[in-house]
Amino acid sequence: MNMKSDKIILGSRSPRRKELLSQIFPEASIEIIPPQDSEEAGFDQLCDLESIRQRLISICTTKNDDVYRQVNQSGAISTPILTADTIVVIKRPDSGYHVLGQPPTGPEWKQTVRNWFLDAYAGKTHRVMTGLCLREGEQLITEIAQTLVTFHDRDTVDRHLEWYLSTEESVGKAGGYAVQGAGSVFVNRIEGSLSNVVGLPLENVLRLLT
Numbered sequence: 001m002n003m004k005s006d007k008i009i010l011g012s013r014s015p016r017r018k019e020l021l022s023q024i025f026p027e028a029s030i031e032i033i034p035p036q037d038s039e040e041a042g043f044d045q046l047c048d049l050e051s052i053r054q055r056l057i058s059i060c061t062t063k064n065d066d067v068y069r070q071v072n073q074s075g076a077i078s079t080p081i082l083t084a085d086t087i088v089v090i091k092r093p094d095s096g097y098h099v100l101g102q103p104p105t106g107p108e109w110k111q112t113v114r115n116w117f118l119d120a121y122a123g124k125t126h127r128v129m130t131g132l133c134l135r136e137g138e139q140l141i142t143e144i145a146q147t148l149v150t151f152h153d154r155d156t157v158d159r160h161l162e163w164y165l166s167t168e169e170s171v172g173k174a175g176g177y178a179v180q181g182a183g184s185v186f187v188n189r190i191e192g193s194l195s196n197v198v199g200l201p202l203e204n205v206l207r208l209l210t
């Protein structure tokens with residue numbers, strides 16, 4: 001089956017997304033144009049899945065519009081533009097759902113990630129969602145892929161957590177871990193797309209592009 005287009009613009013600064021996309025699309029045909037405005041709407045106060053999903057779609061659409069504005073300055077373009085956003089969603093027993101994005105950038109990141117691992121991940125299942133936005137000419141297609149990730153029990157997390165924090169792998173990763181890296185030592189089960197957890201659900205992207 002052929003790709004609908006022989007070029008694609010990936011609107012992302014994430015090296016993982018580029019690497020993933022190049023597994024299904026020739027690397028030489030991928031142009032990277034990251035969004036300029038790094039201010040993103042947050043998920044504060046959102047505690048039901050429907051509002052979280054809507055916000056996720058709105059974030060990837062905003063990224064897509066940003067890239068489109070940059071490209072469009074030189075005249076209308078027909079190359080498809082793909083943008084994405086990945087979040088971890090946990091369920092709190094009392095207050096519904098809660099979104100974990102990337103850890104804070106200040107020195108408090110270690111304590112934040114420590115709390116996420118001990119309180120939200122150990123022995124439990126959380127969701128990883130990636131929102132996608134694909135612009136093809138006038139048309140915008142948006143969708144969300146979801147994967148369930150179950151962590152090992154508290155003993156295993158306790159045993160490896162301080163070592164994991166010392167690797168600093170958490171930095172820049174949604175939810176503070178990398179399933180494709182050392183973070184895999186904590187993961188007991190993955191239900192759904194693995195590439196979705198890493199930042200780009202390849203099954204969805206391939207379906208949209210073919």
Ligand SMILES: Cc1cn([C@H]2C[C@H](O)[C@@H](COP(=O)(O)OP(=O)(O)OP(=O)(O)O)O2)c(=O)[nH]c1=O
Binds near residue numbers: 013014016102128
């Ligand atoms: C959960 C998880 C996330 N991640 C990464 C994927 C994404 O790069 C990052 C989530 O960050 P995002 O905020 O989705 O994206 P970004 O700011 O890195 O990039 P963009 O320019 O496209 O907005 O977390 C992993 O690499 N492995 C994992 O297991």
